[in-house]
Each structure stands twice: as structure tokens, then as C-alpha cells.
Amino acid sequence: MRHVVFFSAKNPDDIDRIVDGLSKLAEIPSVKHFEVSRNRNEDRFGNEVDVIVYAEFEDDAALTAYRAHQIYQDCIDIVRPLRDLRIAADF
Template sequence: MSDRSFIRHVVFFSAKDPADVSRIRDGLSMLSQIPEARVFEVVENRRVDGLSSEVDVVVYAEFEDAEAHAAYKAHPIYQDCIDLVRPLRELRIAADF
């Protein structure tokens, strides 16, 4: 078991309409402006795994600790992003480890 205290945050999104994938990616990219994430990426799924095609966009972030993660989620840009992306997405699955 690792003694690292940082949190890795991974979120998978699928679009209701494939035409909206780039809008979802761009909307999620707003989150990069929140300073609490020490690493932040938004990428479209390359679909190289032939067994799964449900995921369109992935968010990956790292936070120093639970407090930084909570501050990220409390930031006003986070809510702005939800307001923009939620109507466009079908699936959202998040994991923190």
C-alpha cells in the first residue's frame, strides 16, 4: 500500500448526442482554471479498447489531499461546468483513489 496522501480523481462521460462530444470536452476543460488540482487533463476517448465504446470523454485530476479536492468541488467554476455539461451528457462515472 502506498503512503501517498494525494487523491486521484477520474471521471468518465458519454454524450447524449455524439455531435456534442467536443462541447463536453471544452466545457470540462473550464475546470483546469481551478487552482487546487496539481494535475488536470481532459481528453477524448481514443476507443482503442474494442470491448467498450461507452465513454466519450475522460477527466483525470490529482489533488494534494481531501481538502484540496473539496475546495475544487466548491469552486464556482465547478458549478458553471456542471450547468454546461450535465444537459449534454448521458453517463457520468467517477472514481477517487
Template sequence: MIRHIVFFSASDPKDVETIREGLMMLSEIPHAQHFEVGQNLRSDTITGPQVDVVVYAEFEDETALAAYKAHPVYEACIARVRPLRELRIAADFKATN
């Protein structure tokens, strides 16, 4: 299983909800075994770049992840969210269990 985690921050705080809604478009893509979008609770006490929204998804394998990223809805999501975000950090890793 591949776990896919992406962190986003908004350029303008007023756009956080619009970013979250835009990222929810990705739930229409059928390749994920699990998919969710959440707004950061900001409960961590260690300071650093503030993340506003997180995408978490699980895929059977790298082929399913690649199919997800090649889907037209993925491109539409990028077009909607990219102009509003300041930061995007992504990580994909193989789960050990």
C-alpha cells in the same frame, strides 16, 4: 495524493467536443496539482459502454479535492455539461506512490 478520474459519454455524438470544451473550464480551478481532459481514443477491444471524454486530476489531499468541487467554476461546468451527457462515472482514490 488523491487521483480523481471522471468518465463522460455524450447523449448525442455531435456534442462530444462541446462537452470536452465545457470540462476544460475546470482547468481554471487552482486546487489541482495536475489536471487534464482528453477524448477517448476508443482503442480498447472489449465492448461495453463507450466513454467519450475523460477528466483526470491529482490533488494533494481530500481537502484540496473538496475545495475544487466547491469552486464556482465547478458549478458552472456542471450547468454546461450535464444537459449534454448521458453517462458520468467518477472515482477518487488515494495513490500509493
């Protein structure tokens, strides 16, 4: 199972704080693979996405455990006030 989330910052000065806050998600035990990065794309049609999270899980149960973990909630508390756009996809 793959989990991808795109974020935009309310203020570009907060992008590093968003990346740092989201990086803590890698510590959740049910994560098989985790990456968080600034968006390096410079697209002439739009650059709304500032940060990308990419994670892999063994199955739906592992993703559910990830979302229920306290670290996940802690990251929400850090990032939510700093972000504008959030789009998530699981496949």
C-alpha cells in the same frame, strides 16, 4: 489524491462541447494536475465512454475545495444537459 471521471455524450456531435466545458476545470486553484480528453480507445466490447477527466490534488481538502468552486458548478451547468453516463472515482 487522484480523481477520474468518465462521460458519455447523449449526442456524439456534442463531444467537443463537453471537452470544452470540462476544460475550464483546470482553472480551479486547488488542482495540482488536470487533463481532459476524448476517449481514443476503440474496444470491440464497448465504447460507452466518450470523454475522460483526470485530475490530481494534494489531499482530500483540495478535492473538496475543487468541488465547491464556482467554476465547478459552471461546468456542471454546461455539461450535464449534454451527457448521459458519468462515472467518477477517487483514489
